[in-house]
Amino acid sequence: MAETDRAARADDEDEAFARIELSEGLIREVREALDEKNRVLAAALAEPLHPADLADLLEQLDREDRFSLVRTLGPRLDAEALAYLDEAVRENLVRDMGPAGAGAVLAQLDTDDAIDLIADLDEAEKRAILASLPLPDRAAIEQGLAFPEYSAGRLMQREVVAVPDYWTVGQTIDYLRTRPDLPDDFYDVYIVDPGFHVIGSVPVSHVLRAKRGTTVADIDLHKMRRIEASTDQEEVAFLFRQYGLVSAPVVDEEGRLLGVVTVDDVVDVIQEEAEEDFLKLGGVQESDVFQPPLRTGRQRLPWLAVNLLTAVVASLVIAQFEGAIAQLVALAVLMPIVASMGGNAGTQTLTVTVRALATRQLSTANAMRMLGKEFVVSLLNGGVFLVAGVCLALFWFGSPQLALVFGAAMVVNLLAAGLAGMLIPLLIDRLGLDPAVSSGVFLTTVTDVVGFFAFLGLAVHFLI
Amino acid sequence: MAETDRAARADDEDEAFARIELSEGLIREVREALDEKNRVLAAALAEPLHPADLADLLEQLDREDRFSLVRTLGPRLDAEALAYLDEAVRENLVRDMGPAGAGAVLAQLDTDDAIDLIADLDEAEKRAILASLPLPDRAAIEQGLAFPEYSAGRLMQREVVAVPDYWTVGQTIDYLRTRPDLPDDFYDVYIVDPGFHVIGSVPVSHVLRAKRGTTVADIDLHKMRRIEASTDQEEVAFLFRQYGLVSAPVVDEEGRLLGVVTVDDVVDVIQEEAEEDFLKLGGVQESDVFQPPLRTGRQRLPWLAVNLLTAVVASLVIAQFEGAIAQLVALAVLMPIVASMGGNAGTQTLTVTVRALATRQLSTANAMRMLGKEFVVSLLNGGVFLVAGVCLALFWFGSPQLALVFGAAMVVNLLAAGLAGMLIPLLIDRLGLDPAVSSGVFLTTVTDVVGFFAFLGLAVHFLI
Numbered sequence: 001m002a003e004t005d006r007a008a009r010a011d012d013e014d015e016a017f018a019r020i021e022l023s024e025g026l027i028r029e030v031r032e033a034l035d036e037k038n039r040v041l042a043a044a045l046a047e048p049l050h051p052a053d054l055a056d057l058l059e060q061l062d063r064e065d066r067f068s069l070v071r072t073l074g075p076r077l078d079a080e081a082l083a084y085l086d087e088a089v090r091e092n093l094v095r096d097m098g099p100a101g102a103g104a105v106l107a108q109l110d111t112d113d114a115i116d117l118i119a120d121l122d123e124a125e126k127r128a129i130l131a132s133l134p135l136p137d138r139a140a141i142e143q144g145l146a147f148p149e150y151s152a153g154r155l156m157q158r159e160v161v162a163v164p165d166y167w168t169v170g171q172t173i174d175y176l177r178t179r180p181d182l183p184d185d186f187y188d189v190y191i192v193d194p195g196f197h198v199i200g201s202v203p204v205s206h207v208l209r210a211k212r213g214t215t216v217a218d219i220d221l222h223k224m225r226r227i228e229a230s231t232d233q234e235e236v237a238f239l240f241r242q243y244g245l246v247s248a249p250v251v252d253e254e255g256r257l258l259g260v261v262t263v264d265d266v267v268d269v270i271q272e273e274a275e276e277d278f279l280k281l282g283g284v285q286e287s288d289v290f291q292p293p294l295r296t297g298r299q300r301l302p303w304l305a306v307n308l309l310t311a312v313v314a315s316l317v318i319a320q321f322e323g324a325i326a327q328l329v330a331l332a333v334l335m336p337i338v339a340s341m342g343g344n345a346g347t348q349t350l351t352v353t354v355r356a357l358a359t360r361q362l363s364t365a366n367a368m369r370m371l372g373k374e375f376v377v378s379l380l381n382g383g384v385f386l387v388a389g390v391c392l393a394l395f396w397f398g399s400p401q402l403a404l405v406f407g408a409a410m411v412v413n414l415l416a417a418g419l420a421g422m423l424i425p426l427l428i429d430r431l432g433l434d435p436a437v438s439s440g441v442f443l444t445t446v447t448d449v450v451g452f453f454a455f456l457g458l459a460v461h462f463l464i
Numbered sequence: 465m466a467e468t469d470r471a472a473r474a475d476d477e478d479e480a481f482a483r484i485e486l487s488e489g490l491i492r493e494v495r496e497a498l499d500e501k502n503r504v505l506a507a508a509l510a511e512p513l514h515p516a517d518l519a520d521l522l523e524q525l526d527r528e529d530r531f532s533l534v535r536t537l538g539p540r541l542d543a544e545a546l547a548y549l550d551e552a553v554r555e556n557l558v559r560d561m562g563p564a565g566a567g568a569v570l571a572q573l574d575t576d577d578a579i580d581l582i583a584d585l586d587e588a589e590k591r592a593i594l595a596s597l598p599l600p601d602r603a604a605i606e607q608g609l610a611f612p613e614y615s616a617g618r619l620m621q622r623e624v625v626a627v628p629d630y631w632t633v634g635q636t637i638d639y640l641r642t643r644p645d646l647p648d649d650f651y652d653v654y655i656v657d658p659g660f661h662v663i664g665s666v667p668v669s670h671v672l673r674a675k676r677g678t679t680v681a682d683i684d685l686h687k688m689r690r691i692e693a694s695t696d697q698e699e700v701a702f703l704f705r706q707y708g709l710v711s712a713p714v715v716d717e718e719g720r721l722l723g724v725v726t727v728d729d730v731v732d733v734i735q736e737e738a739e740e741d742f743l744k745l746g747g748v749q750e751s752d753v754f755q756p757p758l759r760t761g762r763q764r765l766p767w768l769a770v771n772l773l774t775a776v777v778a779s780l781v782i783a784q785f786e787g788a789i790a791q792l793v794a795l796a797v798l799m800p801i802v803a804s805m806g807g808n809a810g811t812q813t814l815t816v817t818v819r820a821l822a823t824r825q826l827s828t829a830n831a832m833r834m835l836g837k838e839f840v841v842s843l844l845n846g847g848v849f850l851v852a853g854v855c856l857a858l859f860w861f862g863s864p865q866l867a868l869v870f871g872a873a874m875v876v877n878l879l880a881a882g883l884a885g886m887l888i889p890l891l892i893d894r895l896g897l898d899p900a901v902s903s904g905v906f907l908t909t910v911t912d913v914v915g916f917f918a919f920l921g922l923a924v925h926f927l928i
Binding site for chain 1: 840848
């Protein structure tokens with residue numbers, strides 16, 4: 001019976017704890033409410049959502065409905081939701097809210113989130129919003145904007161907990177109990193010298209378990225990694241990931257404590273970084289889901305144009321063999337297969353290589369060994385497709401010579417693909433450029449050219 | 465002068481803090497030392513490395529050198545390094561170390577890392593290693609192995625800090641100061657009832673700043689999200705990412721506290737998950753950088769085989785127009801361009817769509833609107849390539865009719881590509897399958913078939 005009580009109590013607590021989850025059903029209800037101009041109902045449905053879920057909901061509404069909902073929520077809107085919004089959506093919303101509305105929301109956010117909110121607006125919009133803020137908030141944001149985009153200085157929050165090294169644990173705890181403006185959450189207490197240079201750190205759990213009389217300097221773990229404010233966010237993400245950090249102090253060039261980067265901000269960077277590589281491999285610069293058609297089309301055009309060029313280069317190769325094709329039209333039927341198999345195999349190698357370079361699993365130290373392995377893999381699968389290709393062409397066209405030429409071209413192209421798939425990103429990386437962006441284009445050029453040339457060339461030599 | 469002293473002191477501390485960074489130079493030195501059989505030097509070079517960096521170094525050595533280095537390091541090897549190793553590398557190393565060696569290392573690790581170490585070995589190897597462990601460690605690991613792979617139960621560590629709800633902050637702190645077996649780091653104090661059901665949590669920073677007399681129940685933020693041990697790790701990662709969590713309690717079906725998942729474990733999952741989608745788009749199941757050639761070849765084969773089938777399907781379309789090609793060989797030269805432009809444009813759409821589905825930015829709620837947008841984008845870029853294609857074909861072959869057919873086929877294929885690039889992953893996702901894996905193959909089938917059919921079909925109609 002006590003067991004049932006306990007279970008019932010757990011259920012109640014479940015309700016108390018559970019945020020309303022954002023379901024497709026809820027999204028639909030909100031949209032229907034807005035369609036019926038029942039804004040009060042829509043706001044009531046949206047209000048209990050966790051800010052992150054509210055952001056997801058807002059992203060799925062169109063621009064008009066979105067601003068309508070935000071306006072109806074008014075002060076009940078949890079400002080943090082704006083920090084979670086996709087960039088393009090957020091820009092539009094901030095514009096719709098106007099300087100006063102945006103300013104009111106900004107004042108509630110941590111510095112790094114506030115900076116995200118206004119960083120991409122035009123100068124005039126920025127000035128208008130900043131003008132509506134209280135001076136300390138405005139100063140903090142302007143200082144943050146001074147840091148380069150995508151740097152640690154933009155990721156950090158300025159609110160830190162710092163104590164001198166001669167303080168005891170007792171003094172620290174007393175200080176924390178009386179000071180009113182602590183950060184909401186903090187994971188480390190930083191030890192600073194009189195010049196505010198950060199010289200050590202103690203995780204909060206270690207402060208808690210030490211005796212009151214212990215000096216903070218004595219419980220310093222000497223494991224701290226300082227991050228300069230100008231450090232690129234991808235490097236920050238790498239450090240957090242590599243060394244399992246939860247928070248890290250951000251310093252200026254002198255080593256003075258400016259703020260702290262916490263892992264939840266870095267988690268966003270990690271996801272964005274991985275997403276970026278994914279998008280680049282597919283020929284897209286950034287996720288344009290929420291961007292208007294004209295902007296989307298313009299952004300996608302350059303990569304398509306480059307691919308048109310490489311396709312023309314490949315077709316130029318074909319053009320050299322027009323005579324052969326006119327004589328044996330089966331060549332035109334089979335040649336795309338050779339080219340495309342090379343492209344696929346090469347893409348497999350390319351994908352693994354690009355990822356291995358990003359995670360520092362691949363470097364010049366083991367590159368030769370890996371290249372040798374790719375050669376063997378290409379040989380193995382090349383052998384399989386040699387056999388498959390010969391059988392296919394034999395069955396289709398009945399000519400053993402054609403079948404052998406087809407099979408041989410497959411092997412040649414698969415070998416070229418495997419080597420190119422690794423060499424191209426390695427070389428691009430060596431030149432200090434981003435392999436994810438451009439490797440694919442170079443690779444398909446190679447596999448198309450080699451594929452067509454090998455097949456048609458062998459055909460001319462042995463068949464015609 | 466005091467400034468110089470301080471700067472000098474900061475430099476000293478820099479050295480005290482700095483781990484030796486893992487550079488290409490250091491990797492080379494270690495390999496040279498091992499080549500010269502100077503294992504003592506190699507070990508001396510490797511020993512000061514942070515475990516994560518040591519793991520990177522080990523990954524870049526070949527199997528023999530790797531074990532040689534590990535054996536020389538002996539007890540100086542920081543066991544954590546093994547937790548950071550790539551799976552394939554780790555398996556080999558654990559095998560080489562044998563049950564006794566592996567057992568000694570296992571005993572030093574947290575439960576979740578220990579489980580990772582032996583989870584993928586055969587039963588016999590597992591039993592041998594477990595037999596060499598002290599009973600409590602062995603029991604904890606076996607309990608962990610009972611959870612499904614890739615679940616919260618495997619990610620969690622069992623060491624938690626839990627107190628009754630009527631305790632005061634003072635009692636909690638005193639307890640923490642006297643208890644010897646606390647976890648190394650913890651971020652929350654969990655509140656449990658007498659049955660060890662978790663009913664609340666308090667971040668450590670909040671415990672620290674509250675007065676000694678406060679009851680822990682009073683400073684509970686009621687923000688806790690419980691995670692059941694059987695929850696898939698991707699869902700865990702989503703929760704951490706979405707709600708900015710640093711740690712979360714893991715419970716059984718009754719709500720009893722089993723352990724805690726901390727953000728550093730989840731960061732690994734987030735990266736792996738994003739990496740997975742990247743690899744799948746490129747036709748690879750997992751990063752096979754460190755796998756032997758035969759296994760790599762075998763894993764890559766199925767996707768290549770499927771692509772061979774789709775290439776054959778596309779070539780079947782070409783085969784229907786053999787007569788036309790024999791008459792006008794320019795068709796064979798231009799047709800790959802039409803097909804490949806469709807493939808590229810479709811891949812752009814596909815990539816954005818797959819990512820938007822994964823990040824819950826796209827759902828049936830806004831799918832129609834997004835589809836309409838893709839249609840417009842395809843029309844815009846289609847128009848550009850209509851013009852480009854007409855000019856290209858005109859310049860190359862001098863025939864206005866051919867040029868117009870070429871341009872028209874381009875537009876048709878780009879339109880088909882844009883729509884297919886979004887519809888295919890949407891449908892696959894609707895069916896509850898993973899769009900990242902299979903969408904690409906279906907897409908290229910569509911763009912190849914439509915491309916060849918549109919171009920050759922229009923050519924037959926208007927040119928021949």
